[in-house]
Amino acid sequence: MPSSQDSQKGGGKEWDLLEAFLEISLEAGSDFNQEFRAEATQQHDHVFEVLTRLHARACQISSEILALLRAGHADGAHARWRSLHEITVVGMLIRSGGTEIAERYLLHDGIESYKAALLYREQSDRLGYEPMTDEEFQTVEARYQQLLSRFGLSYRREYGWAATALNKENPTFRDLEDHVQLMHLRPFYKMASHNVHANPKGVFFKLGLYPAGEEVLLAGPSDMGLADPADGTAISLGQITITLLMTRPNIDRLVISETLMTLGREIGETFLKIQLALEKSDQEMRDR
Amino acid sequence: MKILQEIFESQIQKYWSVERIGAKLIEHKMKALGVNPTPKQIASIKSHLKKRKSGTVRFKLNAEQDQVLLASKVAGGEPIRNLTIDFDDTDSSAEVLMHEFREGLSQIIPEIVVKQSALLLKRLKRNAPEMLKRRRGETSAFESRLAKRWRKGMGFA
Numbered sequence: 001m002p003s004s005q006d007s008q009k010g011g012g013k014e015w016d017l018l019e020a021f022l023e024i025s026l027e028a029g030s031d032f033n034q035e036f037r038a039e040a041t042q043q044h045d046h047v048f049e050v051l052t053r054l055h056a057r058a059c060q061i062s063s064e065i066l067a068l069l070r071a072g073h074a075d076g077a078h079a080r081w082r083s084l085h086e087i088t089v090v091g092m093l094i095r096s097g098g099t100e101i102a103e104r105y106l107l108h109d110g111i112e113s114y115k116a117a118l119l120y121r122e123q124s125d126r127l128g129y130e131p132m133t134d135e136e137f138q139t140v141e142a143r144y145q146q147l148l149s150r151f152g153l154s155y156r157r158e159y160g161w162a163a164t165a166l167n168k169e170n171p172t173f174r175d176l177e178d179h180v181q182l183m184h185l186r187p188f189y190k191m192a193s194h195n196v197h198a199n200p201k202g203v204f205f206k207l208g209l210y211p212a213g214e215e216v217l218l219a220g221p222s223d224m225g226l227a228d229p230a231d232g233t234a235i236s237l238g239q240i241t242i243t244l245l246m247t248r249p250n251i252d253r254l255v256i257s258e259t260l261m262t263l264g265r266e267i268g269e270t271f272l273k274i275q276l277a278l279e280k281s282d283q284e285m286r287d288r
Numbered sequence: 289m290k291i292l293q294e295i296f297e298s299q300i301q302k303y304w305s306v307e308r309i310g311a312k313l314i315e316h317k318m319k320a321l322g323v324n325p326t327p328k329q330i331a332s333i334k335s336h337l338k339k340r341k342s343g344t345v346r347f348k349l350n351a352e353q354d355q356v357l358l359a360s361k362v363a364g365g366e367p368i369r370n371l372t373i374d375f376d377d378t379d380s381s382a383e384v385l386m387h388e389f390r391e392g393l394s395q396i397i398p399e400i401v402v403k404q405s406a407l408l409l410k411r412l413k414r415n416a417p418e419m420l421k422r423r424r425g426e427t428s429a430f431e432s433r434l435a436k437r438w439r440k441g442m443g444f445a
Contacts, residue, residue, distance in 0.1 A: 016417075251292040251397070262406075
């Protein structure tokens, strides 16, 4: 294990801030959903449907991140932040693209179901699972074909639902990020990706290791590296919450949005301060 | 999530009332003719508009206002005896007022948001210990239930 110093250098304030941030975001989303759900259903408001669901998922992921951070799993938390960032990017794109792209996004479930059915049919025997009947498969396939004839061939791609909005045959996540002007978070996204994939960088680079590149195999929790995932969580959860609230702006929701932004900055600064203090004391210990 | 919005809307309604805007428009028109209405006259216009009376608003001009009117001449060279204010669809006074109103709003809203946000943050921080205590209590109760239900699988003691 690397340094085993007290991770409560902020006296617990950092946890309170992050947890309070999550609670405020959760409540704001829940109130918003309750207030407009009936009206949105009646009006077939696809943007509302997508954004409320994405926001709920963002809150759930943030709760996972909080649990991982508390247990000293900075790398795991950062990997979860990667998903949170993806949700935020998709939410912002849906918000800017409006009802058409929102409907395409919702219906894209039919494409994913078809791909999953293909895989299942291929592997069910080997897994010892009950095979999918031809009838079941044909229903899923018919839906898939129906969607392709409505939206075109590019719809079958991973981000095919965004093809028309981005004017790209095969849009990538990078294109989505670029479109919603969150490209500046790409270095963090790439760094977090190392914790998701089994590439060499992920084997050597660990947020929980200090100094970086130290000849230690990190195989458990560490009290280092919490600043990036904590800061990232406050940024991304704030962005998706504000995106949701601003679909129906009023003074109260503007005030909540402004409060989240201020609190988010405070969280980033607090965690960074603790991280730097830990690194400093760790260095002092090494120098002795 | 609409307490502040409701307060804001009621204030706007108060500001944007028929009597207030109507009186402002009339005041605007009178000033364009060189006549400065007194507060009493403005109150009388407001009261008339508040009762939603249609037709003419009548009030006496004071000596100074009379002088202004007598001194002014219409195109034909005759002094103005009666002050008549007409409004039609092409009137730009309402547009000017609307513009002022919008300008005012675009300045006031960010101010309200920043001030209220600072207050909200202060309140949140004050109430945070209680809120977090409740939340952590719920989490702890959940973890106990989880441990009980998954005892065998997870090897909980």
